[in-house]
Amino acid sequence: MKAKDVMTAKVITISPDNGVRQAAKLMLAHSVSGLPVVDDDGHLIGIISEGDLLRRSELGSGAMLPRDAAPQSSDERARSYVKSNAWRVADVMSRDVVVVDEDTPLSRVAALMTRHGIKRLPVTRGNALVGIVSRANLLGTIVAARPDGTASGDEAIRRSIMSRLNEDTGLEGMDITVTVEDGTVHLWGNVDTQDCRNAARVVAESVRGVKGVIEHFAQLKRS
Template identity: 60%
Template sequence: MLVKDVMITKVVGVSPDNSVRRAAEIMLANHVSGVPVIDDAGRLVGIISEGDLLRRTELGREATAELGTSALTAEEKATAYVRSNAWRVADVMSCDPIVVEGDTSLARVSALMQEHHIKRLPVMRDGVLVGIVSRADLLKAIVTADQDETASGDEAIRRSIATRLSENADLLGKDTTVTVTDGVAHLWGTIDTEECKKAARVAAESVRGVRRVVEHFSEDRR
């Protein structure tokens, strides 16, 4: 699936001149954890999220305790002070957000979110913001995704399972074989660990049409 298949196109944004309080109100009202920051020319200039508001003076002294630590340089302390006290979105937002396009794969989106520890990505087309894709949208893709597009029938199911096993032969072992009877998959072979056995079972269970998986694995005694 691609970003354009799951993204939200009704985008709620804030101005860099809006107050932090206003940004928080918009997030609460729309049940989102972050919103894009869009300037008067319609350009995306940043993102403001719950994470940007965790160290605010409004939350009490403990939330801004890092300002008093010696681990920070003077410049870092100044930056932290601004982000915890400034009232304008422009001073608190995360600048230069990572963006994707509608034709970006969800696998790539997942990788970016994991790598940069972020929950949402703006979706751009020809330099214009057209949507937002979030972790919640990835969950929707998981829920709605069909497990497999194989044809029905035991032989078709067997071939599909065999393909998945062979694609992961480095993990599951090269001598793993499968038979299918009335939708029940029987797995045979020599697999060393319980986790690898579990992976083989999951590979079979994820094929459409499989009713049950029976394991006949033996351990490598060498």
């Protein structure tokens, strides 16, 4: 699936000339943690989030500069002052925005969110904002996902498990034997770590039609 398949197309946005207080009101009213900032042509120019508002002067001097913060240069202190006291969204928003286009695969979307520690990604078509994809959108995809189809029968289940063991599981090349009896999977082999054993069990459990998994691995080696 791609970003365009799960994104929210009706996006609550704000103008760079609006006030910070208005931005906070919109976030509360629509239960969102961030707002894309767009110009008069609908082009994305930034994003303002809850994180941008955590060091506001309205919250007190302690919020503006934590006690354990490292000493700041003049420029850094000037930027902090603007972020804490400016009333316009343009002065407070983050301009270095991570975006994706409509055809970005969801795996890439999730990877970008993880790498940058962000909760949402604007979706653009050229320079125009066309949607936003959030962590909630990705969770919805997980809930709606249907199990992969597998032919019925013990042998079909066994073949599917053997194939998946050689995917990106950390188990590639390990000597694992799989047998299936009336839908119950039996795993055999020399798998030396508990993490790898857990991965083998999860591989088996993820195949449709499996009723249970029994491990017969050799005893774990003691370090």
